[in-house]
Amino acid sequence: MLGERIRALRKQKKMTLEALAGNRLTKGMLSQIENNKAKPSMESLEYIAERLNVTISELVDKVSSTEIRNMLDQTEKLHEGFKIYFRNKKETIETCKKIIHLIQPYIHIMNDSYEAARLLEIYSHCLFCLYDNQWEIYAKKAATIYDTLNLTANHAEVGIFKAITIFLEHRYKEALQTFLEERHFLENSHYKIDPMTKVNLDYHEAAFYSAIGDSQGTVQAIERALDYSKKEKIYFKTDDIYKLAAFEALLGSEEKKFSHYLNKLKQFGEFLEDENYIELCDVLFVEYLINIKGKYDKIMPIIDKYVEYNEEEQIATGDNWNILQKGKAFYYVHEYEKSLKILLAVTVPDYLNHPVDFGIYYIKDTYIALCYKELNNMDKAREHAKIAYENFLPLPNSIFRKLCIETYESIFSN
Structure with a gap:
């Protein structure tokens, strides 16, 4: 709305109410305009636009695409590496507050572009991490815009996020059900789902099934993801899928499957020259030696x-x-x-x-x-x-x- 737009621009330019009011408006009248309790005359609108160094059309219209893109660039930098699993960490809380402070003045005056949807999505992440239940409103708005633009992958991420918020409260069955409903909606409302999104959905489905101890559901989703990845020759989330598959085989004491997936994970790590994968494989192998093989004499050299x-x-x-x-x-x-x-x-x-x-x-x-x-x-x-x-x-x-x-x-x- 107009009042919020004026307030957002004033704050962006670091002007006080008194500074913007100048000698032609009172602070009280300007406050009422910003709170949408009073409508400015055309003369006042021209004056406010002049003080803010913008055109009247910029003041009346929704936030410009250029402004949204600039804001998204800033927000993505803050959001980079952001994990909702760390919602209780001090750094996460501080990052969320910074992002909310940046987006909030514009939240009700955005257009229906991808950039606006992405900002709304990130905004919902931050509200969730600060235990603000309004996150659902903005996640839904983001999903609606993604649907309008036919951005299936982005809508899928919103659906996965919705299920994860329930998962983080350890309501695993409900999280799985929510995920399956979101996936069903996506598959029935979008003409085509791109390969990476399909694999991403299969991976998360496997993780949700694993959380409730449904081995059959977990294995089916894992095999579906791997078969499809091989067919489409894509390697998105392959490492995560191998990790999950190795864990599932270990928990079920399936030696052949465990050895197969552990070997695949190790090869993946060697290909990437990433020592973290090699260490993970060693730690998993130690669990295997302890819990399945009972070869306790071999574990100390690996751990050391x-x-x-x-x-x-x-x-x-x-x-x-x-x-x-x-x-x-x-x-x-x-x-x-x-x-x-x-x-x-x-x-x-x-x-x-x-x-x-x-x-x-x-x-x-x-x-x-x-x-x-x-x-x-x-x-x-x-x-x-x-x-x-x-x-x-x-x-x-x-x-x-x-x-x-x-x-x-x-x-x-x-």
Whole structure:
């Protein structure tokens, strides 16, 4: 509306109400105009436009395309690398506040361009991260514009975001249902879905099915994504799909599938010359050796590539997951005191949301209980066995949950 447009331009030019009012308008009248409680005369409108150094048409029309593009450039730079999974982190909160401050003056006077839709989409992300329920209004507006412009991939991202907001509240079944509804709408309202969007939808569907422990749904979505990627000769999200596939095979104790997908992931990492992939493959292989093969003597050399251990202080440094693995490795070589000191220092990252990730870290209390049992401290053993058991109760079946329940029953039967 006109009032918001005047206010937005005034703030953009860093002018106070008094400065814009000058000697021909009162501050009170200008405030009423900006709040749409009074309509300016043509003479006043010409005066305001002159003070703002814009034309009357610019003042009356919606925000110009050039202005929106400039704002989007600024916003994308702030939004780069932004992850809604880190909504509680101080940096994320500060970034959201900056983006909202930048977009808010223009939010009601945008046109129906791609740039405007993208700004509305980013704005909805930031509102969600600040726990403002109005995020849904702006996400819906963005999706409507994307539909008008037939931008299927962009609409898909809005639908995925909508499902993820539910997922982050750990309402996994509801998140899956929302995702499937969004996908159904997209496939029935858009003439054609481009290959990358199709793979992206399959990947997220697999992740949502995995969260509720539906192995069949997960595997079907994974295989669909990989088959389609091969057919279309595209490699979008291939690494993420291989990671998910390897995890799923590990959790289901499917050795052949696990080895196949782990090898594929390793090849992908070697092709990209990315050491993070190689490390991930090693950590997954350690889980395989512990939980499926029972070859405990082979795990320490692998872990020690990524963890530094101070023997005197019995402190391990490195990635959180690798440190956890180090503590488990000490348990299997019967170094229970060392294992305990490391495991008790491991914390569950606050950005985790997927049940599989929770399972990886919740198992630490099972190992702590096992160490205390070996050290004949049954009170502490029962305490941590119970912590692990209660953490795993709402999670789907997995190798971690199985070990947790077996340990709990063994300790409490004594």
